[in-house]
Structure formats: C-alpha cells, structure tokens
Amino acid sequence: MDSSRRCRTASTTTSPGSPFKGCASSSSATSTPSRRRPGMADIPYRFERTRDCASLHQEFDGIDAGAETGTRVSVAGRLMLRRVQGKLAFGTLQDSSGRVQLFAGAAWTAEFEEFGKLSLGDWIGASGEVVKTKRGELSIKVDEWVLLAQARRQFPDKWHGLADVDTRYRQRYVDLWVTDESRRTLQLRSRIISGLRRWLEDRGFVEVETPVFHPLAGGATAKPFTTHHNALDIDLYLRIATELYLKRLVVGGFEKVFEIGRTFRNEGLSPRHNPEFTMIEVYEAYADYTDMMTLTESVVADLARDLLGTTRLSYGGRDLDLTPPWRRATLLELVEEHAGVRVDIDMPIDDLRVVAKEHGVDVQPEWGPGKLVLELYEKTTESELWGPVFVMDYPQEVSPLARPHRSRPGWVERFEPIVAGRELGNAFSELTDPDIQRQMFEAQAAAKAAGDEEAMAVDEDYLRALEYGLPPTAGLGIGIDRLVMLFADAHHIRDVLLFPTLRPEQ
RNA sequence: GCGCCUCUAGCUCAAUGGCAGAGCAACGGACUCUUAAUCCGCAGGUUCUGGGUUCGAAUCCCAGGGGGCGCACCA
Numbered sequence: 001m002d003s004s005r006r007c008r009t010a011s012t013t014t015s016p017g018s019p020f021k022g023c024a025s026s027s028s029a030t031s032t033p034s035r036r037r038p039g040m041a042d043i044p045y046r047f048e049r050t051r052d053c054a055s056l057h058q059e060f061d062g063i064d065a066g067a068e069t070g071t072r073v074s075v076a077g078r079l080m081l082r083r084v085q086g087k088l089a090f091g092t093l094q095d096s097s098g099r100v101q102l103f104a105g106a107a108w109t110a111e112f113e114e115f116g117k118l119s120l121g122d123w124i125g126a127s128g129e130v131v132k133t134k135r136g137e138l139s140i141k142v143d144e145w146v147l148l149a150q151a152r153r154q155f156p157d158k159w160h161g162l163a164d165v166d167t168r169y170r171q172r173y174v175d176l177w178v179t180d181e182s183r184r185t186l187q188l189r190s191r192i193i194s195g196l197r198r199w200l201e202d203r204g205f206v207e208v209e210t211p212v213f214h215p216l217a218g219g220a221t222a223k224p225f226t227t228h229h230n231a232l233d234i235d236l237y238l239r240i241a242t243e244l245y246l247k248r249l250v251v252g253g254f255e256k257v258f259e260i261g262r263t264f265r266n267e268g269l270s271p272r273h274n275p276e277f278t279m280i281e282v283y284e285a286y287a288d289y290t291d292m293m294t295l296t297e298s299v300v301a302d303l304a305r306d307l308l309g310t311t312r313l314s315y316g317g318r319d320l321d322l323t324p325p326w327r328r329a330t331l332l333e334l335v336e337e338h339a340g341v342r343v344d345i346d347m348p349i350d351d352l353r354v355v356a357k358e359h360g361v362d363v364q365p366e367w368g369p370g371k372l373v374l375e376l377y378e379k380t381t382e383s384e385l386w387g388p389v390f391v392m393d394y395p396q397e398v399s400p401l402a403r404p405h406r407s408r409p410g411w412v413e414r415f416e417p418i419v420a421g422r423e424l425g426n427a428f429s430e431l432t433d434p435d436i437q438r439q440m441f442e443a444q445a446a447a448k449a450a451g452d453e454e455a456m457a458v459d460e461d462y463l464r465a466l467e468y469g470l471p472p473t474a475g476l477g478i479g480i481d482r483l484v485m486l487f488a489d490a491h492h493i494r495d496v497l498l499f500p501t502l503r504p505e506q
Numbered sequence: 507g508c509g510c511c512u513c514u515a516g517c518u519c520a521a522u523g524g525c526a527g528a529g530c531a532a533c534g535g536a537c538u539c540u541u542a543a544u545c546c547g548c549a550g551g552u553u554c555u556g557g558g559u560u561c562g563a564a565u566c567c568c569a570g571g572g573g574g575c576g577c578a579c580c581a
Contacts, residue, residue, distance in 0.1 A: 158542060
C-alpha cells in the first residue's frame with residue numbers, strides 16, 4: 001500500500017463532551033501533519049455516536065431540499081463512496097442500519113484536505129448538522145470527523161461489488177459491506193431465530209442447552225464427527241441431533257422445552273447441506289403429532305407475517321402460500337397421487353419389490369417393506385411435492401424413535417412438513433414405551449453391525465430414562481437454515497450461513 | 507466420490523496461437539451541490555501451479571490445486 005496516506009484525525013479544537021474527546025491530534029509538533037501516516041496511536045478508543053443512518057432518514061427525509069435543521073448529530077460507519085469536488089466533498093457513510101451522505105466543505109470541515117483523501121472502506125466518525133443539499137439528498141454537514149480504522153486493503157469495485165462467490169464466502173467481512181443481499185439475508189436469519197425463540201417463549205416453552213459432545217451419536221441416522229477427550233481418554237461424537245437429551249428433559253419434568261442448536265453430520269456438501277447446521281427441536285408433553293402440525297404451520301406463518309409482512313411468498317419464482325391450515329395427507333395417499341400405485345406394507349414383499357423396481361428404485365435385498373415404501377415415496381413423490389403439505393405416517397421400520405400409530409399397525413405417527421419442495425423438518429408422537437424402544441434400538445444396532453454407518457446404537461441411559469416414565473409427548477425438528485432459505489428466497493445454504501464450511505485456502 | 511464448466515491487475519471483465527488490455531479502485535493534479543460525480547495524468551501482471559506441443563501459449567494438450575453446476579448421500 002501507499003505510504004503517503006495522510007493523517008485524517010480530527011483537530012484538537014474539540015470541546016469537552018464532544019464525541020472527539022480523547023482523540024489524538026493530527027497536528028502534534030513532531031510530525032508533518034499532512035504527510036504523516038496514521039498510526040494506531042491516532043485512533044481513538046471510543047466514539048460516541050448519537051444516531052444511526054436509518055433513524056436519520058426516518059426523522060428527516062421529509063424536509064425540503066436546501067433545508068437546515070439546526071440538529072447536530074454524530075454518526076459512524078464506513079465510507080463507501082466519495083465524490084471530491086474542489087472545496088466541497090461528498091461521501092456516503094454506511095452503518096449497520098443503512099447509508100447517509102456526508103457533506104464536507106473547506107469552509108466548515110476540520111481537516112478538509114484529509115477528508116477528501118479518505119479511502120473507500122475507511123471507518124470514520126463524523127459530526128455535524130443534519131441538512132438537505134440543494135439536490136435534495138439528506139446529509140450530515142460535517143464539521144468534525146475522525147478516522148476510526150483504515151481500510152488498508154482496497155475495497156471491491158464500488159459498482160460491481162464481489163462476483164466471485166468463493167471470495168464472498170471466504171471474506172464475508174467484505175461481502176457484508178458490498179453485497180446488500182448478503183447483509184439482508186443474514187440479518188433476516190438473526191430475526192428468524194430471535195422470532196422463533198420469542199414465539200415459543202410466549203407460549204411457555206423453555207429454552208435449554210444440551211451437550212454437543214455425545215458418547216453415542218443418537219437421535220437421527222447420520223454419520224457423526226468423532227473427537228477425543230484426553231483427560232477421560234474417551235472418544236466422543238459431535239451431536240447429530242438434540243432429540244434424546246431433550247426427551248430426557250421431558251422425563252425430568254421440562255414439559256415444554258426447546259433447543260436451537262448447531263448440529264453436525266459428516267456428510268457431503270451441497271446447495272442444501274452444510275456439515276454443521278442449525279436445528280430447532282421442540283418437545284411438548286401431553287401433546288401428539290397433530291398438535292405439532294398445528295404448531296408448525298402457526299409458527300412458520302406467524303414468522304412470515306411478522307418478518308416479511310405476508311404468508312404468500314415466492315420461492316425461486318414460484319408461488320408459495322404458507323397460510324394455515326396446510327394440507328395433511330398420508331405418505332401412501334401421496335404416493336398413489338404421484339406414482340399412480342397403491343401400495344402398503346402388508347402386501348407381499350415380492351410385489352412391493354417389483355413395484356419399487358418399476359419406479360426406478362435400486363432395491364436392496366435386506367430392505368423390509370417399510371424401507372421399500374419409503375424409497376418408493378422418495379423416488380416418485382417427494383421431489384414432486386411443492387407444499388406446504390404435511391406428509392403423515394411413516395413405516396415403523398424406518399422410524400425408530402416414533403410412537404406406533406394408534407390405529408395402523410406397522411406405521412408410526414410421524415410427519416414431515418414439505419415446503420417449497422423440500423423437507424423443512426421432521427416430527428412425531430414420541431415413542432414412550434421402553435420395551436418397544438429397546439427393540440427398535442436393537443434392530444438399529446444390528447444394521448450398524450452389518451455395516452450401516454448411519455444406524456443408531458443402543459442407548460442404555462436413554463432406555464433407563466424411558467423406564468422412569470416419559471408421558472405422551474410430541475416432538476418437532478426444523479432445519480433453521482432451510483427456513484431462512486425459504487424466507488430469503490435463497491437457493492444455496494451457503495447464502496444463509498455467515499461462514500459456510502469451505503476447503504481451507506491454499 | 508463421478509461428469510461438465512471455470513480460474514487474466516485490488517475488484518468487474520476483454521484479449522480464441524502472434525506486442526497482456528479496459529472500467530472502477532489506488533497514486534498525482536483540476537473542480538463550491540455531487541449521487542457509480544466528471545476531466546487530465548501516472549502506475550499496476552509468476553494470465554492458479556507444474557510439465558508438454560509450437561518459431562511463438564492467457565489461449566492447445568497432460569497432471570495437480572481452487573471454485574461453480576449436476577448426479578449420488580442427507581436436514
């Protein structure tokens with residue numbers, strides 16, 4: 001970088017109580033003020049800003065062009081644009097709330113020369129009167145200002161911004177400044193999570209934090225990450241779900257409980273998958289899966305109304321109406337609709353195999369009827385669904401933690417909400433019977449022994465908890481990242497993650 | 507993992523086998539109401555890396571690396 005960047009700190013004429021109190025002087029005796037490069041010693045330790053950009057627009061956008069308000073404010077942020085014009089200079093300051101124009105002039109701005117030499121990306125604090133220029137742009141008529149951080153690296157092209165998505169993900173700290181969409185999406189993510197939390201707390205749900213390190217990776221079928229604890233000399237798994245600990249808490253008397261947490265699965269990356277992702281799991285005692293359907297459609301619709309102002313969205317150019325109630329249909333009904341075949345798990349398994357094969361399923365000999373039906377659904381139906389729709393009732397064979405259906409033997413009370421063509425989550429009436437749970441775990445353990453890396457192990461402590469008594473309970477898991485994608489009309493999970501998982505540089 | 511595409515200045519992009527260029531940013535200068543300000547000037551390169559073909563390679567070939575998209579596994 002150049003060595004001629006000049007000192008641009010505010011003058012020593014600041015009055016007590018001004019935001020510039022404590023700022024170093026640019027005119028110290030030992031240096032040539034106009035050529036001295038600002039060192040960190042010149043950077044103040046604090047800057048008292050009185051307003052953000054958005055609040056200024058909110059209050060003053062109505063004033064006339066050329067008006068002066070007599071109101072003096074202090075703002076801070078990054079200089080994103082700069083237009084120097086002899087004895088006048090205009091700058092565009094951006095903070096987390098928006099942008100406002102800075103209006104400097106040799107006649108009224110301290111260190112005017114240096115102001116005009118600021119680089120794009122420099123952080124500054126500035127004070128002055130709120131005015132509107134002759135051309136009608138709301139501005140701060142800057143009398144004092146101070147450099148808060150120098151952008152030693154050049155900011156991207158002010159018009160084109162960052163086009164290389166890899167750079168955008170790797171250098172999110174730059175992307176967030178120059179790509180409005182990134183900033184909007186990631187701010188929306190924060191509001192979604194905060195909104196979810198508030199929605200549940202308003203209804204008596206209690207947020208908890210359960211361990212990330214699990215001695216057994218349970219609660220879902222997925223490949224875990226493994227790590228090692230030295231002092232205990234044991235291998236631990238990063239959690240693939242929070243489910244089993246949350247249900248232990250229901251046993252412990254947390255009747256309405258939820259956790260918003262990072263979850264880890266050692267699987268491939270794709271537009272919809274990141275190895276670490278965020279799930280919310282919700283458990284409610286005395287409730288069943290129909291209650292969870294109502295909860296799901298309510299919370300999603302309420303959030304959409306609050307954050308987007310409507311429940312009628314557009315995703316990828318296609319309409320999506322989240323207004324409750326959402327359609328509820330069984331998995332078999334939907335398979336019949338989309339594949340045109342009527343199947344069930346009690347039909348002769350050879351017939352089922354034939355039907356599955358006819359629809360392009362790569363049938364494995366060890367699959368039971370439940371797995372065959374599920375594969376048939378995934379192959380023929382799931383991708384055709386747009387939703388929102390609750391796909392209800394799954395085969396027990398593929399649902400080891402769900403409670404058997406109250407009237408359909410071999411099935412469980414489980415649903416997946418499909419929204420915009422993708423699974424948003426998974427929910428069931430929870431399996432409360434420790435004997436059935438043990439059988440389900442043992443079947444899983446057998447599959448694991450046979451080489452299925454994603455199968456579960458027998459969790460004796462969880463069984464012990466069930467033996468103390470789990471009341472009727474409904475549980476729900478929602479992929480937060482996918483919910484954000486939906487609301488933000490984002491089509492890659494990386495667009496809703498601040499720092500997505502990437503291969504390390506070099 | 508497999509297939510296809512891609513990588514050139516800080517950023518956005520040209521140059522399609524024949525002297526590596528433009529705009530923006532940076533740097534020097536002009537300019538008292540700009541809005542991606544404008545104008546003049548100046549500087550900026552291991553063309554991802556390594557090999558090969560060729561009189562000559564950013565360009566063609568091979569290998570490797572980064573990235574994108576699709577398929578497969580999955581939330």
